[in-house]
Amino acid sequence: MRSSVDRTAAGKVMSMREAVASFVHDGDTVSLEGFTHLIPTAAGHEIIRQGRRDLTVVRMTADIVVDQMLAAGCVTRLVSSFVGNSSAGSLGELRRRIEHADPEPLAYEEYSHYGMVCRYLAGAQRLPFYPLRSYAGSDLPSVNPGIRKVTSPYPAADGTAEQIHVVPPVNPDVTFIHAQRADHRGNTQIWGLTGIQAEAVYAAEKAVVVVEELVADEVVRADPNRTLVPAHAVDAVVVCPRGAHPSFAQGYYDRDNAFYRAWSAISKDPVRLREWLEEWVYGTADHAAYVAKLGEGFWAGLAVGEALSGQVDYGRRL
Amino acid sequence: MSEERTRVAGAVTSSELLSVVAARELVGRRTVFAGIGLPTLAAELAHLTVAPEIEVVYESGVCGAHPSHLPETIADAVLITGAEAVLTMAALFGSVLQGGHIDVGFLGAAQIDRWGNLNTSVIGEWERPSVRLPGSGGAVEVMANAREVFVVMRRHTPRSFAEELDFCTTPGPDRALADGIRPLGTGVTRVITELGILARDGVGDELRLVAVHPGVTVEQVRAATGWELKVADTVTTVEPPTGAELRLLRDDVDPDRVYLR
Numbered sequence: 001m002r003s004s005v006d007r008t009a010a011g012k013v014m015s016m017r018e019a020v021a022s023f024v025h026d027g028d029t030v031s032l033e034g035f036t037h038l039i040p041t042a043a044g045h046e047i048i049r050q051g052r053r054d055l056t057v058v059r060m061t062a063d064i065v066v067d068q069m070l071a072a073g074c075v076t077r078l079v080s081s082f083v084g085n086s087s088a089g090s091l092g093e094l095r096r097r098i099e100h101a102d103p104e105p106l107a108y109e110e111y112s113h114y115g116m117v118c119r120y121l122a123g124a125q126r127l128p129f130y131p132l133r134s135y136a137g138s139d140l141p142s143v144n145p146g147i148r149k150v151t152s153p154y155p156a157a158d159g160t161a162e163q164i165h166v167v168p169p170v171n172p173d174v175t176f177i178h179a180q181r182a183d184h185r186g187n188t189q190i191w192g193l194t195g196i197q198a199e200a201v202y203a204a205e206k207a208v209v210v211v212e213e214l215v216a217d218e219v220v221r222a223d224p225n226r227t228l229v230p231a232h233a234v235d236a237v238v239v240c241p242r243g244a245h246p247s248f249a250q251g252y253y254d255r256d257n258a259f260y261r262a263w264s265a266i267s268k269d270p271v272r273l274r275e276w277l278e279e280w281v282y283g284t285a286d287h288a289a290y291v292a293k294l295g296e297g298f299w300a301g302l303a304v305g306e307a308l309s310g311q312v313d314y315g316r317r318l
Numbered sequence: 319m320s321e322e323r324t325r326v327a328g329a330v331t332s333s334e335l336l337s338v339v340a341a342r343e344l345v346g347r348r349t350v351f352a353g354i355g356l357p358t359l360a361a362e363l364a365h366l367t368v369a370p371e372i373e374v375v376y377e378s379g380v381c382g383a384h385p386s387h388l389p390e391t392i393a394d395a396v397l398i399t400g401a402e403a404v405l406t407m408a409a410l411f412g413s414v415l416q417g418g419h420i421d422v423g424f425l426g427a428a429q430i431d432r433w434g435n436l437n438t439s440v441i442g443e444w445e446r447p448s449v450r451l452p453g454s455g456g457a458v459e460v461m462a463n464a465r466e467v468f469v470v471m472r473r474h475t476p477r478s479f480a481e482e483l484d485f486c487t488t489p490g491p492d493r494a495l496a497d498g499i500r501p502l503g504t505g506v507t508r509v510i511t512e513l514g515i516l517a518r519d520g521v522g523d524e525l526r527l528v529a530v531h532p533g534v535t536v537e538q539v540r541a542a543t544g545w546e547l548k549v550a551d552t553v554t555t556v557e558p559p560t561g562a563e564l565r566l567l568r569d570d571v572d573p574d575r576v577y578l579r
Contacts (some may be wrong), residue, residue, distance in 0.1 A: 035407060036378055036393030060407075061455075084452030086391055087354055098450040110439065112458035113377070114411035121408060133416055133502065134458045137435075137493025139486040143444045149497075163498050192398045193378050196407040250395055257390055307399045 012237045013184050016287060019208045019236045020046045023174045024055075031058040031172035031204060032065065035195030036086065037250065040210050041065045042243030042287040043176040048072040049281060058172055060116045060196060064246065064263050067091040068281070070106065071273050077107040079170065081116045088257075089264030093273060102270075110144055115167050120196055122169035123203030129166040136165065175204035177229070178244045180252065181213040182220075186234025189226040191309070192250030198228045208236040210243050212252050224314070242291045242299070253302040330559050332512050333579050334567055335531065336470055337363060338559040340424075340510050343468060344369045347421045351375050351460055354392050355577055356470050357424035362388075362571045367563065375414060377456050379405040388576045411456065415463045418502065423464035425457050425488070425506075429480045430469060432524045432545045434506025436461070436488040437480075444485050457488040466507040474511040476544035491521045513539045514556065516547075529554045 014022075024030060024047055032040050044065035047055070055075050059066055062080040069075050071093040078094075085091050097106035111119070118130035131150070141147040149165050156162040177197040182188040188209045190197060201207040209229065214237065220227060242249075246256035246263075267273050284290040291299075333356060340360035344350065345368040350361050352374050361374045375381050378393040382402025389397050398404055405414065414420065427436035428451050438457060440447035461467055471478060486493065491501030506525070509516040514530035526548035527539050532555055540547050559567075572578045 036391060080453070082452050082455040083450065095450050099447055101446075110453055112454035113407070113456040114416070114459040115454075117407050117411050132459075133499075134462050135489075136462065136499035136501065137486070137489030137495075137497040138458060139439075139444070140454070140458070165499075192395070193380070193393055193404060194406050195379070198406070199408060247393075248395055250398055254395055255391065255393070304395065 012186050012234065013214065014236050014238060016042060016046045016210070016238045016240055016243075017050075019043075019238050020050050020052075023206045023208055023236065024050070024052050025173070026052055027054045028052075028173040029056040029058060029170075031170070031175040031200050033059065033175065033177050033196050033200040034244065034247065035060060035193055037193035037195065037248060038178040038180075038190065038197070038244050039063070039065060039247035040176040040178040040243065041245060041247065042240045042290075043178070043208065043210055043238075044069050045281045045287065045290070047074055048277065058170055060113060061086075062094065063091070064260065067093045067263070067267050068277065070094055070097055071267075071270070072277060072281070075106070076104075077109070079109040079111070079116075081111045081113045083108075085264050085267075086260050088260040090268070092264070092267030093270070096270065109146060110140060111147070111167065112140070115147065117196055117199070118167045119170040120199035120203045122167065123171045124199045125202075127169060129168055131164045131166050134165060141165070170203055172200070172204040174206040174208060175200045176208045176210060177201060178210045178240075178249070179229070180211065180249055181215045182209055182211045182234070182237050183215055183217050183231075184237065185217075185231035186229070186237050187217075187220045187227050187231045188229040188234065189220060189223070190228045191226060194228055201229050201233050206235045207233055208238060209234050210238045210240045212241050212243070212249050214239045222314075240287050243287050245291075245294075245302075248302075251304065251307075253299065254304050256302060330564065331579055332472065333359070333577060334559060334564060336360075336472070336510055336512070337567060337578075338563045339515065339556060340468060340470055341563070342368060343508050343510070343515075344372060344422065347372060349373050349375060349419055349421045351377070351415065351420045351423040351464060353377060353424060353426075354389060355426075357468075358389065359567065359571055359577055360424070360470075363563065363567055366566050366570060375410070375420060377410070379407060379410045381405065381414075388572050388574065390576055411459055415456070415459050418463065418465075420460070420464040421466070423460035423467045425460055425467055425469050426471065427457075427469060427478075427488070429478055429483050430471065430506070430509065431480055431483050432547075433492045434467070434469070434490040434509070434518055434525060435483060435486050435493055436469070436490075437483040437485050439485045439487040441484055454487050461488045461490060461505060462494070462502065464503050466504050468508045468510065469506050471509060471511045474513045474539070474542045476542060479543040479545070481545045495521060513542060514553075517550075524548050526550050527553055529556045531556050532558055
């Protein structure tokens with residue numbers, strides 16, 4: 001039996017400040033993933049605090065955290081398939097940037113959700129492109145040269161040549177994901193909505209996993225199928241409880257729907273949005289301070305009940 | 319018509335009307351790809367009435383949800399607790415949707431044209447739009463791969479039912495064919511609005527008016543449509559929501575009035 005020696009690089013566990021300082025540079029392509037669940041908001045806030053500039057942000061559902069990074073002047077290019085405040089309204093800063101170049105233009109690469117999924121798949125697998133049955137007849141390829149059409153090398157069932165659209169790989173300099181838990185080497189367990197996190201990590205040159213809890217190796221190894229991202233794909237583990245707010249972490253805290261609704265009004269007014277950033281991002285030293293500032297009474301309102309999984313038997317021969 | 323039914327039906331809101339009509343159209347369908355809002359209400363009501371076997375597949379990856387409360391978003395935690403399956407995005411869009419497992423996809427749009435092509439990207443020019451809309455999300459995939467698509471439009475105006483789209487985000491099968499690619503699905507087959515129901519059978523068909531709500535005239539619908547709207551030989555009048563449908567919708571599906579207004 002192999003003993004549980006540390007076979008990967010030691011010292012992956014670090015603060016958010018260290019992780020952003022080490023892995024995010026001006027001009028980088030940064031992916032922040034989490035499909036409505038486990039959105040790495042705290043990572044976005046620390047990127048704002050450290051004043052990164054000229055970033056290309058890749059995120060399927062560009063929502064509140066992207067609007068905040070835009071307002072903070074971190075982002076010059078956005079790659080996305082949905083630019084809205086969930087179903088709660090608009091992203092004020094994003095709309096000002098695109099509709100009025102105010103205060104500066106934003107380069108936008110528009111895809112559909114599966115187009116983005118395929119870009120991550122191609123990126124993770126180091127493929128030159130990925131085919132999908134989307135975009136036939138759409139105006140999207142006319143405004144996005146990344147979406148192209150090729151002829152399949154194989155004939156269709158009826159013997160004719162078949163055309164299909166393809167998208168290019170995306171290989172971010174760094175991907176941030178948020179997760180429920182990981183061990184100190186970065187074996188990362190996620191449950192509930194698992195989105196595109198694993199592909200986004202494998203597509204990236206470097207990956208930072210932000211977790212609600214750091215757990216013992218035994219906890220992970222008691223349920224290996226729950227590990228979505230293994231340690232070999234992870235460069236840093238950041239422990240940051242409640243770091244996905246205002247999104248949620250299944251089993252930890254609920255979605256802050258009131259804040260989603262409030263954001264449409266906050267972001268509509270550029271002055272109010274910047275005051276919000278001053279108070280809640282620049283005005284907090286780190287995410288722990290942001291959490292404390294919200295107060296325990298607030299967090300009690302997002303408390304969740306318990307619904308434990310059943311257990312499966314991973315037993316092996318004696 | 320009973321007195322009670324008249325009383326209940328008299329107070330029907332636009333959300334209730336659209337949900338009930340959409341639910342009836344789901345008769346016989348099995349798998350429905352639905353976002354939050356009216357499609358969720360319609361699918362839940364259909365489950366209790368005309369389509370007990372219906373399974374809602376959510377864009378967040380949840381299949382066979384059994385929520386304790388009506389979900390507020392496609393990713394509401396209540397959808398996951400007790401669900402039959404939760405899939406990754408790659409499995410959901412690749413294997414479920416592109417793999418051909420969805421009977422009906424529900425979509426909305428800022429603009430629709432006579433062929434059922436949809437715009438959810440911009441009003442105005444794409445490069446410098448007057449309004450930047452959210453974009454596709456999974457709509458391009460739903461249209462390309464679902465067997466048929468139902469569109470629910472709250473507002474029926476010449477601007478939203480457009481002669482020409484400002485931008486085609488989500489193309490129907492006619493545009494796909496013109497692009498040299500054979501579509502898998504039939505595209506939009508129903509458009510449900512506050513004025514009535516438009517229908518379309520498949521490739522080469524334009525949307526045509528097949529039903530109006532009580533008190534709405536064919537002329538009104540024509541005037542509210544930005545193109546020369548085709549009208550079916552027989553235009554029926556939509557039966558108003560029954561007392562039973564409204565009670566289910568208000569008491570069982572959305573008692574907290576998350577979507578019903």
